[in-house]
Amino acid sequence: xTRSNIAMIGLGVMGKSLALNLLDQGFNVTxxxxxxxxxxxxxxxxxxLAQQVGKGGFVKATDLNQVLDSLxxxxxxxxxxxxxxxxxxxxxxxxxxxxxQDEIVIDTGNSLWTDTEDREQKYQGKLRFFSTAxxxxxxxxxxxxxxxxxxxxxxWNYVQPMWEAIAAKVDSKGLPVGQFxxxxxxxxxxxxxxxxxxxxxxxxxxxxxxxxxxxEVYHFMSEVLDMPALEIGRVFDTWNQGVLNSYxxxxxxxxxxxxxxITSKPFVEVVLDKAGQKGTGxxxxxxxxxxxxxxxxxxxxxxARAQSSQKSTRVLGASRLKMHVQPSxxxxxxxxxxxxxxxxxCAKLSVYAQGFDLMKTMxxxxxxxxxxxxxxxxxxxxxxxxxVFLQDITSAYQADPQLENLLFAQRFVEExxxxxxxxxxxxxxxxxxxxxxxxISSALSYFDSLRCEVLPANLLQAQRDYFGAHSYSxxxxxxxxxYHLTWSADERIQVSV
Numbered sequence: 203x204t205r206s207n208i209a210m211i212g213l214g215v216m217g218k219s220l221a222l223n224l225l226d227q228g229f230n231v232t233x234x235x236x237x238x239x240x241x242x243x244x245x246x247x248x249x250x251l252a253q254q255v256g257k258g259g260f261v262k263a264t265d266l267n268q269v270l271d272s273l274x275x276x277x278x279x280x281x282x283x284x285x286x287x288x289x290x291x292x293x294x295x296x297x298x299x300x301x302x303q304d305e306i307v308i309d310t311g312n313s314l315w316t317d318t319e320d321r322e323q324k325y326q327g328k329l330r331f332f333s334t335a336x337x338x339x340x341x342x343x344x345x346x347x348x349x350x351x352x353x354x355x356x357x358w359n360y361v362q363p364m365w366e367a368i369a370a371k372v373d374s375k376g377l378p379v380g381q382f383x384x385x386x387x388x389x390x391x392x393x394x395x396x397x398x399x400x401x402x403x404x405x406x407x408x409x410x411x412x413x414x415x416x417x418e419v420y421h422f423m424s425e426v427l428d429m430p431a432l433e434i435g436r437v438f439d440t441w442n443q444g445v446l447n448s449y450x451x452x453x454x455x456x457x458x459x460x461x462x463x464i465t466s467k468p469f470v471e472v473v474l475d476k477a478g479q480k481g482t483g484x485x486x487x488x489x490x491x492x493x494x495x496x497x498x499x500x501x502x503x504x505x506a507r508a509q510s511s512q513k514s515t516r517v518l519g520a521s522r523l524k525m526h527v528q529p530s531x532x533x534x535x536x537x538x539x540x541x542x543x544x545x546x547x548c549a550k551l552s553v554y555a556q557g558f559d560l561m562k563t564m565x566x567x568x569x570x571x572x573x574x575x576x577x578x579x580x581x582x583x584x585x586x587x588x589x590v591f592l593q594d595i596t597s598a599y600q601a602d603p604q605l606e607n608l609l610f611a612q613r614f615v616e617e618x619x620x621x622x623x624x625x626x627x628x629x630x631x632x633x634x635x636x637x638x639x640x641x642i643s644s645a646l647s648y649f650d651s652l653r654c655e656v657l658p659a660n661l662l663q664a665q666r667d668y669f670g671a672h673s674y675s676x677x678x679x680x681x682x683x684x685y686h687l688t689w690s691a692d693e694r695i696q697v698s699v
Contacts, residue, residue: 205274206232206261208364210282211292212311213240216336217282218247219343220310220368225251225258226381227367232272234263266299277305278361280334285313290321297328306330306357312482315400322353322395332357333395334365335402337585345381346370348585349389350405350577352398358391365389370584376593378583388580393570400564401577404557407486407500409450409586410479411553414503414641416454419542422628426530426635427538431468435459437539445547448589477507486560495563496651497556498644499549506640528634538631544624545642551618552645554595555608575599609652618649673699 206229210221213235221231225248233244241262248260263269270277279301281292293307301307307329309318318333325331332354338347349369351358371385372378379385392398416438423429423437435458442451460469483504490497509516558574565572578596582588598611605611609618618625629646632639651657664687666672673684688695 204230204259206230206272207258207274207278208232208361209234209263209269209273209277209279211235211266211269211279212282213237213244214282215340216310216343217280218244219340220280220282220336220347221260222247222251223344223346223368224364225260227258227364228256229258229364229367230261231258232261232263232269234266234269266295270296270300275302275305276360277301278308278364279306280308280310282310285311285317289313289317290324293321293325293329293331301329303327303329306332306354306360308357308361309333310336312402312480313399314485315396315398315403318352318399319396330354330357331395332361333398334361335398335405337402337405337581337587338370339586342370342584342586346388346584348580348583348588350392350398350401350580351390352392353395355391362389362391369580370588372579372583376579376582376596377590378588386579388582388584390573390576390580392572392577394568396568397570397572400568400570401561401572403482403485403489404561405581405585405587406482407490407497407503407560408553408557410483410486410503410507411499411556411641411645412448412450412550412587414506415499415546415549415553415645416450418632418639418642419546420454420458422542422632422635422637422639423539425637426533426631427535428530431458431470441543441546445591446543446550446589447591449586450589474513475510476513477510479504479507483507486557489564490556490560493560493563493567495560496648497560498648499553499556499641502640502644525636527636528631530635533631538628541624541627541631544621545628548618548621548625548649549642549645550589551591551609551614552649553641556648558595558608573599573603574605575603607652609649622649 208224208229209232210217211234213221213233221233221244224231233241235241245260245262251257261272263272279296281289283289283292289309289311296307322331333352335350336343336347346369349365351365366387366389369387369389370378371383371387373385392401420434423434435455438451438455438458442455458470462469462472465472483500487497487501487504490500561572575596578592578599582592594613595608598608598613599605608614625646629639629643663674667674667686668689671686673686675681675684684699686697686699688697
């Protein structure tokens with residue numbers, strides 16, 4: 203009997219797709235799911251692949267004992283189950299079924315990175331707990347995802363050939379290639395337990411912001427420039443041929459040019475404007491606040507989704523809140539489109555700068571020693587935020603691994619300098635015409651704050667000292683020296699604290 207190289211527990215959308223990808227690459231896979239329907243579906247699709255030369259064999263397991271019996275040793279088991287307690291429940295069941303100390307369990311779900319750290323501690327000495335965050339959705343998992351691995355280094359050495367085989371690939375120019383073509387794999391070992399899921403969390407935060415940026419541009423084009431969805435989609439198609447080339451721009455162009463099969467109206471116009479979220483963007487925003495590493499555009503993207511869910515309040519506000527706005531009739535359409543293009547590029551770059559700065563902060567705190575060039579590399583294909591300018595980000599960190607902020611890289615200094623007027627004009631036009639651009643605006647404020655040598659925090663700190671005696675530092679003293687002013691109408695006394 204030929205034994206399997208790996209087992210996949212959880213044959214839902216992602217688990218089944220990863221299993222089929224492994225079969226494509228010639229690995230033998232055992233699949234298990236508590237749902238019989240999921241097991242049957244996976245087996246049916248695996249049988250279709252088995253008719254092709256060079257494909258791996260599939261074993262449908264009906265319980266965990268059969269899973270363990272079907273694997274070569276040391277046994278490798280990947281979990282594709284919902285984040286949370288179910289991960290530990292499955293692992294505990296595997297241990298009870300006979301999993302051994304030197305065998306590997308890989309969490310491929312969207313787990314919170316701190317949970318991953320806790321699990322490594324919990325299972326130390328019982329098994330090799332490992333994690334691999336997967337990005338790319340169903341299509342990516344099936345034909346080539348971006349894989350962000352972390353945990354036991356020996357476990358990585360063992361699974362690396364499988365992970366690199368199924369990962370997305372890029373050519374020498376950093377451009378995606380087909381599933382069965384040769385190229386550099388978008389899979390990497392990022393560090394100790396938690397590092398991979400943390401990087402994926404920030405990836406998703408950037409994803410939230412990138413999606414919101416595109417939506418704000420669409421909104422302006424629709425409301426102010428009075429462009430129909432089909433025309434906007436065609437503009438996005440054109441933009442996708444240049445510096446804004448990305449997966450999210452590509453699918454946005456396709457969505458806007460798609461008709462609703464029921465009404466024949468533009469599909470986007472029959473979709474209710476209430477956006478959902480699964481939490482990873484929120485996790486990123488909260489983490490940035492906790493660490494004091496500003497990621498305002500990611501936070502604004504989360505807020506935008508929250509405000510979209512307040513549909514009834516917005517309907518009421520639309521009827522009651524009136525204000526004077528600049529008429530759009532006199533706006534030069536081609537000029538405005540050029541400005542929107544520049545604003546989208548600059549805001550997108552600002553978002554990536556925020557995300558990489560957040561990762562840098564946590565890398566130092568957790569002693570992960572993250573390789574930012576490597577992270578940018580594995581995001582070039584397979585994942586949701588894959589974009590052509592990730593090659594430029596890779597080059598920036600290769601040239602200076604200790605880069606203080608991505609926006610300080612010489613290439614991006616020049617790019618933003620050349621494009622910033624369009625960014626500012628777009629934000630000004632959005633305010634004057636009353637079309638909200640919370641993400642694009644916050645990205646510009648982040649940039650302007652970054653280049654502002656003196657911020658009004660001097661007044662803010664004085665306010666804090668006034669009402670709460672919180673103390674302040676002086677510009678003509680060492681920062682470690684703290685002072686408090688006695689706030690009296692008759693006498694000002696500076697007291698060292």
